[in-house]
Amino acid sequence: MSNNANADNSSNIVWHQHNITKNERAELSKQKPCVLWFTGLSGSGKSTIANLLEQKLYSLSKHSYLLDGDNIRHGLCGDLGFSDKDRVENIRRISELGKLFVDSGLIVLAAFISPFRTDRDFARSLLDEGEFIEVFVDAPLAVCESRDPKGLYKKARRGEIQKFTGIDSDYQSPTHAEITVNTETHDAEACVEIIMNYLTENGFLK
Amino acid sequence: MSNNANADNSSNIVWHQHNITKNERAELSKQKPCVLWFTGLSGSGKSTIANLLEQKLYSLSKHSYLLDGDNIRHGLCGDLGFSDKDRVENIRRISELGKLFVDSGLIVLAAFISPFRTDRDFARSLLDEGEFIEVFVDAPLAVCESRDPKGLYKKARRGEIQKFTGIDSDYQSPTHAEITVNTETHDAEACVEIIMNYLTENGFLK
Numbered sequence: 001m002s003n004n005a006n007a008d009n010s011s012n013i014v015w016h017q018h019n020i021t022k023n024e025r026a027e028l029s030k031q032k033p034c035v036l037w038f039t040g041l042s043g044s045g046k047s048t049i050a051n052l053l054e055q056k057l058y059s060l061s062k063h064s065y066l067l068d069g070d071n072i073r074h075g076l077c078g079d080l081g082f083s084d085k086d087r088v089e090n091i092r093r094i095s096e097l098g099k100l101f102v103d104s105g106l107i108v109l110a111a112f113i114s115p116f117r118t119d120r121d122f123a124r125s126l127l128d129e130g131e132f133i134e135v136f137v138d139a140p141l142a143v144c145e146s147r148d149p150k151g152l153y154k155k156a157r158r159g160e161i162q163k164f165t166g167i168d169s170d171y172q173s174p175t176h177a178e179i180t181v182n183t184e185t186h187d188a189e190a191c192v193e194i195i196m197n198y199l200t201e202n203g204f205l206k
Numbered sequence: 207m208s209n210n211a212n213a214d215n216s217s218n219i220v221w222h223q224h225n226i227t228k229n230e231r232a233e234l235s236k237q238k239p240c241v242l243w244f245t246g247l248s249g250s251g252k253s254t255i256a257n258l259l260e261q262k263l264y265s266l267s268k269h270s271y272l273l274d275g276d277n278i279r280h281g282l283c284g285d286l287g288f289s290d291k292d293r294v295e296n297i298r299r300i301s302e303l304g305k306l307f308v309d310s311g312l313i314v315l316a317a318f319i320s321p322f323r324t325d326r327d328f329a330r331s332l333l334d335e336g337e338f339i340e341v342f343v344d345a346p347l348a349v350c351e352s353r354d355p356k357g358l359y360k361k362a363r364r365g366e367i368q369k370f371t372g373i374d375s376d377y378q379s380p381t382h383a384e385i386t387v388n389t390e391t392h393d394a395e396a397c398v399e400i401i402m403n404y405l406t407e408n409g410f411l412k
Contacts, residue, residue: 028264028267029235055224063311064226065310065311071309075306076306093282097282100277100282103271104310
Protein backbone atom coordinates (compact mmCIF):
# COMPACT_ATOMS: atom_id res chain seq x y z
CA MET A 1 0.00 0.00 0.00
CA SER A 2 1.43 3.36 -0.98
CA ASN A 3 1.79 6.27 1.40
CA ASN A 4 -0.84 8.01 -0.56
CA ALA A 5 -3.36 5.23 0.00
CA ASN A 6 -2.49 5.21 3.68
CA ALA A 7 -3.10 8.91 3.90
CA ASP A 8 -6.46 8.61 2.16
CA ASN A 9 -7.45 5.81 4.40
CA SER A 10 -6.64 7.53 7.68
CA SER A 11 -8.29 10.73 6.54
CA ASN A 12 -11.41 8.73 5.71
CA ILE A 13 -11.47 7.37 9.23
CA VAL A 14 -11.15 10.81 10.77
CA TRP A 15 -13.81 12.31 8.56
CA HIS A 16 -16.36 9.56 8.85
CA GLN A 17 -16.28 8.96 12.54
CA HIS A 18 -16.71 12.54 13.64
CA ASN A 19 -20.06 14.22 13.09
CA ILE A 20 -20.35 17.83 14.18
CA THR A 21 -22.18 17.93 17.51
CA LYS A 22 -24.76 20.20 19.05
CA ASN A 23 -22.20 21.72 21.40
CA GLU A 24 -19.76 22.40 18.59
CA ARG A 25 -22.43 24.18 16.56
CA ALA A 26 -23.46 26.22 19.61
CA GLU A 27 -19.83 27.15 20.20
CA LEU A 28 -19.91 29.14 16.93
CA SER A 29 -22.12 31.66 18.73
CA LYS A 30 -20.59 31.15 22.18
CA GLN A 31 -23.87 30.00 23.65
CA LYS A 32 -25.58 26.98 25.22
CA PRO A 33 -28.61 25.96 23.16
CA CYS A 34 -32.03 25.80 24.81
CA VAL A 35 -35.75 26.28 24.28
CA LEU A 36 -37.39 29.23 26.00
CA TRP A 37 -41.01 28.13 25.95
CA PHE A 38 -43.32 31.13 26.46
CA THR A 39 -46.78 30.18 27.70
CA GLY A 40 -49.65 32.45 28.65
CA LEU A 41 -53.06 33.76 27.67
CA SER A 42 -53.67 35.50 24.37
CA GLY A 43 -52.66 39.13 24.93
CA SER A 44 -50.39 38.33 27.87
CA GLY A 45 -47.39 39.61 25.95
CA LYS A 46 -45.59 36.44 24.78
CA SER A 47 -44.76 37.66 21.28
CA THR A 48 -43.80 41.16 22.38
CA ILE A 49 -41.38 39.81 24.97
CA ALA A 50 -40.01 37.12 22.66
CA ASN A 51 -39.35 39.66 19.90
CA LEU A 52 -37.65 42.04 22.29
CA LEU A 53 -35.55 39.20 23.69
CA GLU A 54 -34.48 38.20 20.15
CA GLN A 55 -33.27 41.73 19.54
CA LYS A 56 -31.39 41.78 22.84
CA LEU A 57 -29.74 38.42 22.10
CA TYR A 58 -28.86 39.53 18.58
CA SER A 59 -27.21 42.69 19.90
CA LEU A 60 -24.89 40.34 21.82
CA SER A 61 -24.24 38.25 18.67
CA LYS A 62 -26.23 35.34 20.06
CA HIS A 63 -28.06 33.23 17.48
CA SER A 64 -31.71 32.62 18.27
CA TYR A 65 -34.84 31.71 16.35
CA LEU A 66 -38.47 32.44 17.17
CA LEU A 67 -41.17 29.87 16.52
CA ASP A 68 -44.69 31.24 16.66
CA GLY A 69 -48.04 30.99 14.96
CA ASP A 70 -46.86 33.16 12.08
CA ASN A 71 -44.20 30.78 10.83
CA ILE A 72 -45.70 27.47 11.98
CA ARG A 73 -49.43 27.49 11.39
CA HIS A 74 -49.24 28.22 7.65
CA GLY A 75 -46.31 25.93 6.91
CA LEU A 76 -45.33 22.84 8.84
CA CYS A 77 -48.69 22.67 10.62
CA GLY A 78 -50.77 24.04 7.75
CA ASP A 79 -52.61 20.73 7.49
CA LEU A 80 -53.88 20.96 11.08
CA GLY A 81 -57.09 22.51 12.36
CA PHE A 82 -58.17 23.27 15.90
CA SER A 83 -59.73 19.99 17.04
CA ASP A 84 -58.31 18.50 20.25
CA LYS A 85 -56.44 15.89 18.20
CA ASP A 86 -54.96 18.51 15.87
CA ARG A 87 -53.95 20.76 18.76
CA VAL A 88 -52.04 17.90 20.35
CA GLU A 89 -50.34 17.11 17.02
CA ASN A 90 -49.55 20.81 16.58
CA ILE A 91 -47.73 20.98 19.92
CA ARG A 92 -46.02 17.64 19.25
CA ARG A 93 -44.54 18.92 15.99
CA ILE A 94 -43.47 22.21 17.57
CA SER A 95 -41.81 20.24 20.37
CA GLU A 96 -39.91 18.08 17.88
CA LEU A 97 -38.99 21.23 16.00
CA GLY A 98 -37.65 22.75 19.22
CA LYS A 99 -35.50 19.67 19.74
CA LEU A 100 -34.07 19.90 16.19
CA PHE A 101 -33.31 23.61 16.55
CA VAL A 102 -31.59 23.00 19.89
CA ASP A 103 -29.59 20.26 18.20
CA SER A 104 -28.62 22.79 15.55
CA GLY A 105 -27.11 24.91 18.33
CA LEU A 106 -29.62 27.76 18.51
CA ILE A 107 -31.44 29.44 21.36
CA VAL A 108 -35.06 28.72 20.46
CA LEU A 109 -37.93 30.97 21.47
CA ALA A 110 -41.34 29.29 21.22
CA ALA A 111 -44.35 31.55 21.76
CA PHE A 112 -47.64 29.69 21.87
CA ILE A 113 -50.57 29.88 24.29
CA SER A 114 -49.96 26.15 24.97
CA PRO A 115 -52.62 26.02 27.69
CA PHE A 116 -52.17 22.41 28.77
CA ARG A 117 -49.52 21.17 31.19
CA THR A 118 -49.23 17.78 29.51
CA ASP A 119 -48.29 19.40 26.19
CA ARG A 120 -45.64 21.62 27.76
CA ASP A 121 -44.29 18.69 29.74
CA PHE A 122 -44.05 16.70 26.51
CA ALA A 123 -41.93 19.44 24.93
CA ARG A 124 -39.75 19.39 28.06
CA SER A 125 -39.41 15.61 27.94
CA LEU A 126 -37.75 15.70 24.51
CA LEU A 127 -34.84 17.78 25.73
CA ASP A 128 -31.89 17.20 28.00
CA GLU A 129 -31.92 18.39 31.61
CA GLY A 130 -31.76 22.19 31.79
CA GLU A 131 -32.37 22.77 28.08
CA PHE A 132 -36.10 23.48 28.47
CA ILE A 133 -36.90 26.80 30.12
CA GLU A 134 -40.59 27.35 30.72
CA VAL A 135 -41.43 31.06 30.80
CA PHE A 136 -44.83 31.82 32.25
CA VAL A 137 -46.05 35.14 30.85
CA ASP A 138 -48.53 36.00 33.56
CA ALA A 139 -51.30 38.57 33.45
CA PRO A 140 -54.88 38.43 34.73
CA LEU A 141 -57.50 37.49 32.17
CA ALA A 142 -59.18 40.90 32.61
CA VAL A 143 -55.95 42.66 31.68
CA CYS A 144 -55.37 40.45 28.62
CA GLU A 145 -58.96 40.94 27.55
CA SER A 146 -58.71 44.70 27.85
CA ARG A 147 -55.59 44.67 25.64
CA ASP A 148 -57.16 42.29 23.07
CA PRO A 149 -54.53 43.17 20.40
CA LYS A 150 -56.09 40.93 17.76
CA GLY A 151 -59.74 41.44 18.73
CA LEU A 152 -60.01 37.74 19.53
CA TYR A 153 -61.56 38.11 22.98
CA LYS A 154 -64.37 40.20 21.49
CA LYS A 155 -65.02 37.51 18.92
CA ALA A 156 -64.93 34.80 21.59
CA ARG A 157 -67.38 36.73 23.79
CA ARG A 158 -69.71 37.07 20.79
CA GLY A 159 -69.41 33.30 20.29
CA GLU A 160 -67.67 33.67 16.93
CA ILE A 161 -64.69 31.66 18.21
CA GLN A 162 -65.26 28.46 20.15
CA LYS A 163 -63.01 26.97 22.82
CA PHE A 164 -61.03 30.17 23.27
CA THR A 165 -58.48 29.90 26.07
CA GLY A 166 -59.60 31.80 29.16
CA ILE A 167 -63.19 32.16 27.93
CA ASP A 168 -64.61 28.70 27.29
CA SER A 169 -61.43 26.65 27.44
CA ASP A 170 -59.05 26.14 30.33
CA TYR A 171 -55.63 27.68 30.81
CA GLN A 172 -53.49 25.56 33.12
CA SER A 173 -50.90 27.79 34.77
CA PRO A 174 -47.38 26.30 35.03
CA THR A 175 -46.55 24.78 38.41
CA HIS A 176 -42.81 24.57 37.84
CA ALA A 177 -41.91 27.32 35.38
CA GLU A 178 -38.24 28.25 35.43
CA ILE A 179 -39.17 31.91 34.94
CA THR A 180 -42.36 33.86 35.61
CA VAL A 181 -42.81 37.38 34.31
CA ASN A 182 -45.81 39.48 35.27
CA THR A 183 -46.78 41.79 32.43
CA GLU A 184 -49.40 43.61 34.49
CA THR A 185 -46.74 44.99 36.80
CA HIS A 186 -43.67 44.94 34.51
CA ASP A 187 -43.17 46.37 31.04
CA ALA A 188 -41.67 44.23 28.28
CA GLU A 189 -38.14 45.54 28.77
CA ALA A 190 -38.20 44.67 32.48
CA CYS A 191 -39.44 41.17 31.62
CA VAL A 192 -36.64 40.71 29.09
CA GLU A 193 -34.13 41.76 31.72
CA ILE A 194 -35.40 39.05 34.06
CA ILE A 195 -35.00 36.45 31.31
CA MET A 196 -31.56 37.71 30.31
CA ASN A 197 -30.45 37.46 33.94
CA TYR A 198 -31.62 33.85 34.04
CA LEU A 199 -29.74 33.02 30.83
CA THR A 200 -26.58 34.70 32.06
CA GLU A 201 -26.65 33.15 35.54
CA ASN A 202 -27.26 29.67 34.10
CA GLY A 203 -24.41 29.78 31.62
CA PHE A 204 -26.42 30.00 28.36
CA LEU A 205 -24.51 33.09 27.22
CA LYS A 206 -20.75 32.73 27.29
CA MET B 207 -45.69 64.31 28.39
CA SER B 208 -42.39 64.06 30.26
CA ASN B 209 -39.06 63.47 28.56
CA ASN B 210 -38.98 60.10 30.19
CA ALA B 211 -42.31 59.09 28.68
CA ASN B 212 -41.09 60.32 25.30
CA ALA B 213 -37.99 58.20 25.57
CA ASP B 214 -39.98 55.12 26.56
CA ASN B 215 -42.36 55.68 23.72
CA SER B 216 -39.73 55.99 21.03
CA SER B 217 -37.82 52.99 22.33
CA ASN B 218 -41.06 50.99 22.19
CA ILE B 219 -41.47 51.95 18.56
CA VAL B 220 -37.94 50.92 17.70
CA TRP B 221 -38.20 47.61 19.53
CA HIS B 222 -41.61 46.55 18.32
CA GLN B 223 -41.33 47.37 14.68
CA HIS B 224 -38.07 45.62 14.02
CA ASN B 225 -37.99 41.84 14.06
CA ILE B 226 -34.64 40.20 13.44
CA THR B 227 -34.51 39.02 9.84
CA LYS B 228 -33.13 35.96 8.10
CA ASN B 229 -30.25 37.95 6.64
CA GLU B 230 -29.34 39.44 9.99
CA ARG B 231 -29.23 36.00 11.59
CA ALA B 232 -27.13 34.64 8.73
CA GLU B 233 -24.76 37.59 9.12
CA LEU B 234 -23.75 36.20 12.54
CA SER B 235 -21.94 33.42 10.68
CA LYS B 236 -21.04 35.51 7.61
CA GLN B 237 -22.99 33.25 5.29
CA LYS B 238 -25.99 33.24 2.97
CA PRO B 239 -28.55 30.66 4.10
CA CYS B 240 -29.64 27.90 1.73
CA VAL B 241 -30.77 24.31 1.45
CA LEU B 242 -28.39 21.83 -0.13
CA TRP B 243 -30.77 19.04 -1.08
CA PHE B 244 -28.87 15.78 -1.65
CA THR B 245 -30.78 13.29 -3.74
CA GLY B 246 -29.64 9.90 -4.98
CA LEU B 247 -30.00 6.14 -4.63
CA SER B 248 -29.43 4.38 -1.33
CA GLY B 249 -25.67 3.84 -1.10
CA SER B 250 -24.85 6.62 -3.55
CA GLY B 251 -22.97 8.49 -0.82
CA LYS B 252 -25.38 11.27 0.24
CA SER B 253 -24.75 10.99 4.00
CA THR B 254 -21.01 10.52 3.64
CA ILE B 255 -20.69 13.63 1.50
CA ALA B 256 -23.08 15.67 3.64
CA ASN B 257 -21.18 14.76 6.83
CA LEU B 258 -17.88 15.63 5.25
CA LEU B 259 -19.28 18.91 3.97
CA GLU B 260 -20.55 19.78 7.47
CA GLN B 261 -17.07 19.30 8.85
CA LYS B 262 -15.55 21.41 6.10
CA LEU B 263 -18.09 24.22 6.70
CA TYR B 264 -17.55 24.03 10.45
CA SER B 265 -13.79 24.35 10.01
CA LEU B 266 -14.56 27.71 8.33
CA SER B 267 -16.89 28.72 11.23
CA LYS B 268 -19.95 28.36 9.01
CA HIS B 269 -23.11 27.24 10.76
CA SER B 270 -24.89 24.35 9.09
CA TYR B 271 -27.34 21.66 10.09
CA LEU B 272 -27.91 18.22 8.60
CA LEU B 273 -31.39 16.80 8.24
CA ASP B 274 -31.52 13.09 7.50
CA GLY B 275 -33.41 9.94 8.35
CA ASP B 276 -31.67 9.68 11.72
CA ASN B 277 -33.05 12.89 13.18
CA ILE B 278 -36.32 13.11 11.24
CA ARG B 279 -37.88 9.67 10.96
CA HIS B 280 -38.00 9.01 14.70
CA GLY B 281 -39.08 12.48 15.75
CA LEU B 282 -41.03 14.95 13.65
CA CYS B 283 -42.08 12.26 11.16
CA GLY B 284 -42.29 9.42 13.66
CA ASP B 285 -46.03 9.14 13.02
CA LEU B 286 -45.51 8.43 9.31
CA GLY B 287 -45.06 5.10 7.57
CA PHE B 288 -44.02 4.31 4.01
CA SER B 289 -47.30 4.46 2.10
CA ASP B 290 -47.36 6.82 -0.89
CA LYS B 291 -49.43 9.29 1.13
CA ASP B 292 -47.05 9.18 4.09
CA ARG B 293 -43.99 9.54 1.84
CA VAL B 294 -45.45 12.70 0.34
CA GLU B 295 -46.24 14.09 3.81
CA ASN B 296 -42.73 13.16 4.96
CA ILE B 297 -41.12 15.20 2.18
CA ARG B 298 -43.61 18.04 2.73
CA ARG B 299 -42.61 18.35 6.38
CA ILE B 300 -38.90 18.14 5.58
CA SER B 301 -39.39 20.86 2.96
CA GLU B 302 -41.15 23.12 5.49
CA LEU B 303 -38.40 22.34 7.97
CA GLY B 304 -35.81 23.37 5.40
CA LYS B 305 -37.61 26.66 4.94
CA LEU B 306 -37.64 27.33 8.68
CA PHE B 307 -33.95 26.49 9.07
CA VAL B 308 -33.08 28.77 6.14
CA ASP B 309 -35.15 31.48 7.83
CA SER B 310 -33.10 30.89 10.98
CA GLY B 311 -29.99 31.76 8.94
CA LEU B 312 -28.37 28.33 8.62
CA ILE B 313 -26.94 26.39 5.71
CA VAL B 314 -29.19 23.33 5.66
CA LEU B 315 -28.05 19.95 4.36
CA ALA B 316 -30.93 17.59 3.59
CA ALA B 317 -29.94 14.01 2.72
CA PHE B 318 -32.86 11.87 1.59
CA ILE B 319 -33.26 9.53 -1.38
CA SER B 320 -36.22 11.74 -2.43
CA PRO B 321 -36.75 9.81 -5.68
CA PHE B 322 -39.57 11.89 -7.14
CA ARG B 323 -39.12 15.14 -9.06
CA THR B 324 -42.41 16.59 -7.86
CA ASP B 325 -41.33 16.26 -4.22
CA ARG B 326 -37.98 17.93 -4.81
CA ASP B 327 -39.62 20.66 -6.84
CA PHE B 328 -42.04 21.25 -3.97
CA ALA B 329 -39.12 21.76 -1.58
CA ARG B 330 -37.62 24.17 -4.09
CA SER B 331 -40.89 26.08 -4.46
CA LEU B 332 -40.95 27.02 -0.76
CA LEU B 333 -37.69 28.91 -0.98
CA ASP B 334 -36.55 32.13 -2.56
CA GLU B 335 -34.69 32.14 -5.88
CA GLY B 336 -31.20 30.70 -5.47
CA GLU B 337 -31.75 29.36 -1.95
CA PHE B 338 -32.44 25.78 -3.07
CA ILE B 339 -29.44 23.90 -4.35
CA GLU B 340 -30.22 20.44 -5.70
CA VAL B 341 -27.22 18.14 -5.42
CA PHE B 342 -27.52 14.97 -7.47
CA VAL B 343 -25.33 12.29 -5.92
CA ASP B 344 -24.93 10.11 -8.95
CA ALA B 345 -23.72 6.53 -9.09
CA PRO B 346 -24.95 3.55 -11.14
CA LEU B 347 -27.38 1.23 -9.41
CA ALA B 348 -24.90 -1.66 -9.70
CA VAL B 349 -22.27 0.36 -7.83
CA CYS B 350 -24.71 1.38 -5.08
CA GLU B 351 -25.90 -2.19 -4.78
CA SER B 352 -22.37 -3.52 -4.46
CA ARG B 353 -21.70 -1.04 -1.65
CA ASP B 354 -25.01 -1.79 0.12
CA PRO B 355 -23.81 -0.20 3.41
CA LYS B 356 -27.01 -1.01 5.29
CA GLY B 357 -27.75 -4.35 3.62
CA LEU B 358 -30.97 -2.92 2.24
CA TYR B 359 -30.47 -3.99 -1.38
CA LYS B 360 -30.02 -7.60 -0.26
CA LYS B 361 -33.28 -7.39 1.67
CA ALA B 362 -35.04 -5.78 -1.29
CA ARG B 363 -33.76 -8.48 -3.67
CA ARG B 364 -35.04 -11.13 -1.27
CA GLY B 365 -38.40 -9.35 -1.26
CA GLU B 366 -38.16 -8.43 2.43
CA ILE B 367 -38.50 -4.75 1.58
CA GLN B 368 -41.14 -3.61 -0.89
CA LYS B 369 -41.01 -0.58 -3.15
CA PHE B 370 -37.29 -0.11 -2.70
CA THR B 371 -35.92 2.69 -4.85
CA GLY B 372 -33.96 1.32 -7.81
CA ILE B 373 -35.29 -2.22 -7.38
CA ASP B 374 -39.08 -2.12 -7.60
CA SER B 375 -39.63 1.62 -7.30
CA ASP B 376 -38.53 4.38 -9.65
CA TYR B 377 -35.73 6.88 -9.11
CA GLN B 378 -36.26 10.01 -11.18
CA SER B 379 -32.90 11.64 -11.85
CA PRO B 380 -32.81 15.43 -11.54
CA THR B 381 -33.10 17.30 -14.82
CA HIS B 382 -31.96 20.66 -13.47
CA ALA B 383 -29.70 19.95 -10.49
CA GLU B 384 -27.45 22.85 -9.58
CA ILE B 385 -24.66 20.39 -8.77
CA THR B 386 -23.99 16.81 -9.86
CA VAL B 387 -21.30 14.74 -8.19
CA ASN B 388 -20.37 11.32 -9.48
CA THR B 389 -19.32 9.04 -6.63
CA GLU B 390 -18.24 6.24 -8.93
CA THR B 391 -15.46 8.36 -10.38
CA HIS B 392 -14.83 10.80 -7.49
CA ASP B 393 -14.16 10.13 -3.81
CA ALA B 394 -16.09 11.97 -1.11
CA GLU B 395 -13.45 14.64 -0.61
CA ALA B 396 -13.41 15.50 -4.31
CA CYS B 397 -17.23 15.75 -4.27
CA VAL B 398 -17.12 18.07 -1.27
CA GLU B 399 -14.62 20.27 -3.08
CA ILE B 400 -17.01 20.61 -6.01
CA ILE B 401 -19.80 21.67 -3.67
CA MET B 402 -17.56 24.07 -1.74
CA ASN B 403 -16.54 25.70 -5.01
CA TYR B 404 -20.21 26.21 -5.90
CA LEU B 405 -20.94 27.77 -2.50
CA THR B 406 -17.95 30.07 -2.73
CA GLU B 407 -18.58 31.17 -6.31
CA ASN B 408 -22.23 31.89 -5.59
CA GLY B 409 -21.61 34.01 -2.52
CA PHE B 410 -22.91 31.66 0.18
CA LEU B 411 -19.67 31.90 2.15
CA LYS B 412 -18.51 35.42 2.89
